[in-house]
Amino acid sequence: MDKLIYIADDDDNIRNLLKSFLERENFRCIGFPNGDALLEQYSNSPCDLVILDVMMPGHDGFYILKEIRKTSNVPIIMLTAKDSDADYIQGLDLGSDDYFTKPFSPVKLVSKVKSVLKRQEDLTGKTSAKETDDGLISFADIVINRKTKEATLAGEPFPLTPNEYALLTYLISNRDRAISRTELLDKIWGYETQVETRVADDTVKRLRKKISHSGARISTIWGYGFRLVMRTDEDGAEGDDSDD
Amino acid sequence: MDKLIYIADDDDNIRNLLKSFLERENFRCIGFPNGDALLEQYSNSPCDLVILDVMMPGHDGFYILKEIRKTSNVPIIMLTAKDSDADYIQGLDLGSDDYFTKPFSPVKLVSKVKSVLKRQEDLTGKTSAKETDDGLISFADIVINRKTKEATLAGEPFPLTPNEYALLTYLISNRDRAISRTELLDKIWGYETQVETRVADDTVKRLRKKISHSGARISTIWGYGFRLVMRTDEDGAEGDDSDD
DNA sequence: TTAATTTGGTGCAAATATGAGGAATTGATT
DNA sequence: AATCAATTCCTCATATTTGCACCAAATTAA
Numbered sequence A, B: 001m002d003k004l005i006y007i008a009d010d011d012d013n014i015r016n017l018l019k020s021f022l023e024r025e026n027f028r029c030i031g032f033p034n035g036d037a038l039l040e041q042y043s044n045s046p047c048d049l050v051i052l053d054v055m056m057p058g059h060d061g062f063y064i065l066k067e068i069r070k071t072s073n074v075p076i077i078m079l080t081a082k083d084s085d086a087d088y089i090q091g092l093d094l095g096s097d098d099y100f101t102k103p104f105s106p107v108k109l110v111s112k113v114k115s116v117l118k119r120q121e122d123l124t125g126k127t128s129a130k131e132t133d134d135g136l137i138s139f140a141d142i143v144i145n146r147k148t149k150e151a152t153l154a155g156e157p158f159p160l161t162p163n164e165y166a167l168l169t170y171l172i173s174n175r176d177r178a179i180s181r182t183e184l185l186d187k188i189w190g191y192e193t194q195v196e197t198r199v200a201d202d203t204v205k206r207l208r209k210k211i212s213h214s215g216a217r218i219s220t221i222w223g224y225g226f227r228l229v230m231r232t233d234e235d236g237a238e239g240d241d242s243d244d
Numbered sequence C: 001t002t003a004a005t006t007t008g009g010t011g012c013a014a015a016t017a018t019g020a021g022g023a024a025t026t027g028a029t030t
Numbered sequence D: 001a002a003t004c005a006a007t008t009c010c011t012c013a014t015a016t017t018t019g020c021a022c023c024a025a026a027t028t029a030a
Helices: A012-024 A037-043 A061-071 A085-093 A106-127 A160-174 A181-189 A199-210 A233-238 B012-024 B035-044 B061-069 B087-093 B105-126 B162-173 B181-189 B199-210 B233-237
Strands: A005-008 A028-032 A049-053 A076-080 A098-101 A135-138 A142-143 A150-153 A216-221 A225-230 B004-008 B028-032 B049-053 B077-079 B097-099 B138-139 B140-146 B150-153 B216-221 B227-229
Touching: A005 A012, A005 A037, A005 A106, A012 A028, A028 B061, A028 B138, A037 A049, A037 A061, A049 A106, A049 B012, A061 A076, A061 A085, A076 A085, A076 A106, A076 B140, A085 A098, A085 B105, A135 A160, A135 B150, A142 A160, A150 B049, A160 A181, A181 A199, A181 A225, A199 A216, A216 B227, A225 B087, B004 B012, B004 B035, B012 B028, B035 B049, B035 B061, B035 B227, B049 B061, B049 B105, B061 B077, B061 B087, B077 B087, B077 B105, B077 B199, B087 B097, B097 B105, B138 B162, B140 B162, B162 B181, B162 B199, B162 B227, B181 B199, B181 B227
Parallel strands: A005 A028, A005 A049, A049 A076, A076 A098, B004 B028, B004 B049, B049 B077, B077 B097
Antiparallel strands: A135 A142, A142 A150, A216 A225, B138 B140, B140 B150, B216 B227
16 A cells, blocks of 8 residues: 555544554554645645545635645545535535545545545556456456457457357356356346256357367356366366367 | 436335436436346446445345446445445445445435546546547547547548547547447437447448548447457458457 | 266257348438 | 438348257266
8 A cells, every 4th residue: 555644633533543543554644733734735745645624723624625626636535523415515516535424434434545545546547558457357268358348268369159258257257156057047148038948058068169178167067057167187188179 | 417327226216316316417317126237238338327226136236336347447336225334345345436325315425426427537537548638539540630520541531421420439439348239329329228220330331431441440249339449461351350 | 777867969940140232311502 | 492411221141149959978866
């Protein structure tokens, strides 16, 4: 983590409470007894996230919020003693990210802080050229791009029909468990479909042929369904299909 | 505004309440009685924001949240009946943007929706490298000027009809993913979802002819839709599409 | 062991998806 | 009214996918 957080609240107890919770999660925190002090510090040295009480000596939290927003998009979370719709709306309209009413759960606040920071990273990092977390899922030497709906096997693109694609995607995302035929029918063919139960076997069959020379294998759970597993050496010897 | 919002909640009253409040603010809303229906619709035609109840028939809100997050960063707001720290944290950890406990203030929710959308725009708008500040977007040797609504191919101006222009612009700005027919119909023709028409194919057909000697190509994702890709050497000879 | 049940493979026909050409329609402009 | 461009609709040809029947092989139960 290693993010820096500024907190402005005139109540020492609340500042310290927040600091201790946040530091436990490896955030660095600096507390300020009023908003003006925070604002001055911020303009000299910006931080990664701001927590602002609304009612403080000097300028109130809304004013500080507005001032920061003139120059920055830093995430800002507001704290307030009174639970009023109007205040809530004003806070959000002015550009804060969230609004907590006292007394609040410090655990929730910490969670919110993390979430807001993560969101920020996702959005700003994503539109650049980051390759990670682009909706890619993989198993063995199979990679599926859920955005482009393309699949590759050992780096080579290989074609999948819509049903095969849905089935393989489902198997990969549930690699850790066996999946029953009825579940497959529900998930891939839909809840109210009129096809025979064996159609799942059909698609499994076709998929097996296509991935026959990959590191993955669809194993049968007798009397129940299927599960995606790694292919072992013995598999190759037994059910060897080296053709294409 | 003109943003599209999907709402999943099994309680008709809540859905309608939200719809009426949101539509009053000029959002377009579509309600779903459960999360699975929303998920299916979303995968065919994404929206700008999602509101998910946690407890629903079928898969619960957390599951739907996870599924959507596999392919998308769309803002998601969770609704729940029980006010538990653990749930709150789980929701945020899984990537939701906020968490409202019932009964909640619709006014606050609407305010939150606006705030989240605005935040998203601020962040992506400022960091996106796709569109330069002079309104130019490009792909391969195609350049589109969104201000003058003119296009050039390899430096030469080339004429596009209004529909072709809209389609090409949409394909270029979503170059990183496959786009379904229903999404095209929704976004470019404004048709309600689930209409069976092949106008999109028609426009794709004409557009393909026009860009036939450019570095870009519209590839078909069988059973789903289209995607704009770079033309490779092999493409020129035969219309080989190894897409799934 | 035999019998009953479940699963896997082959082949085929029906259903579905796509692309091309051209006709019909719409809408704007003479 | 006539014209023209743009769009939509229609039909046909073709390609692909999918469900199902049938039988063989595998597994379990008795």
